[in-house]
Amino acid sequence: MFDSETGPVVAVAFDHGTEGAVRGGEDVPRMLRVISESRADAILLTAGAARHFKTPGSAAGQDIIAGLDIPVFGTRIGAGGSLVTTRQPWSPADARAAGASMSKMLLPLGLEQVSEWADAVDRIARTGAACAQMDMPLMVEPAFWGPDHNLTDQAILDAARLCVELGATALKVPNPADPVTLTRLNQWSPIPVLVLGGTPRDGGDFLAEVVSWMDAGAAGVVVGRNVWNRADPVAAIDALSLAVHEGDLQRAHARMKEAGTPLYSPALHYDEG
Secondary structure (H helix, E strand, C coil): CCCCCCEEEEECCCHHHHHHHHHHCCCHHHHHHHHHCCCCEEEEEEEEHHHHCCCCCCCCCEEEEEHHHHHECCCCCCCCCCCCCEEECCCCCHHCCCCCEEEEEEEEEEEHHHHHHHHHHHHHHHHHHHHHHHCCCCCEEEEEECCCCCHHHHHHHHHHHHHHHHHHHHEEEECCHHHHHHHHHHHHCCCCCCCEEECCCHHHHHHHHHHHHHHHHCCEECHHHHHHHHCCCHHHHHHHHHHHCCCCHHHHHHHHHHCCCCCCCCCCCCCCC
């Protein structure tokens, strides 16, 4: 997925179903079809949902990144609370059976229970070893979603370093506040660094951020609601691809304008920092 010939990766994250029927993502077959026919290079789904994803052609289809764990925010779906823990229902073998070329896990930060944190670290390391035996890449995402997450640029660097130690072969990280931090991370990291899209926001501002991430050396982006949470997700994915692959902000802005403004989803506050 990551090589000099293909260039940076545009991955569309559509693994928000653990928070219920988020606006824009309720119609799963439609959105999977849209993404499969788009300019995206990859799609991020849970291993459970990945079995429903079909690409239009085997040669030109997107890579599947399969999430092996799920976040738990409480007993009410879509309540928008802080992260309590994570659970891992799937294995790398399940991901491969669903057609995935990469697995993905969360590193939950800011948890209140030390036992839950220790369990998560242990599971990530063991899963990293299992992925290595299967020759399957493992993406790890530092998830600053707990009640004591303390999201800072230094915390992002610290979490990224731990992810490498646990066996990650790719990183999905939030964008640091200081652009220099992302440059340093890309220089230091022995594995590809992708930046997550985060909370939906103005399309022009978002695309300018994306181009700056590429300039800082990012290997790609993993964007969810900033593309599919708009009235025209096809136009939004096109705009993202133009920004990442061509750095063409003018054309990207025009295409994102056609996509429309984000649809508000009040429950999803956990990634706002």
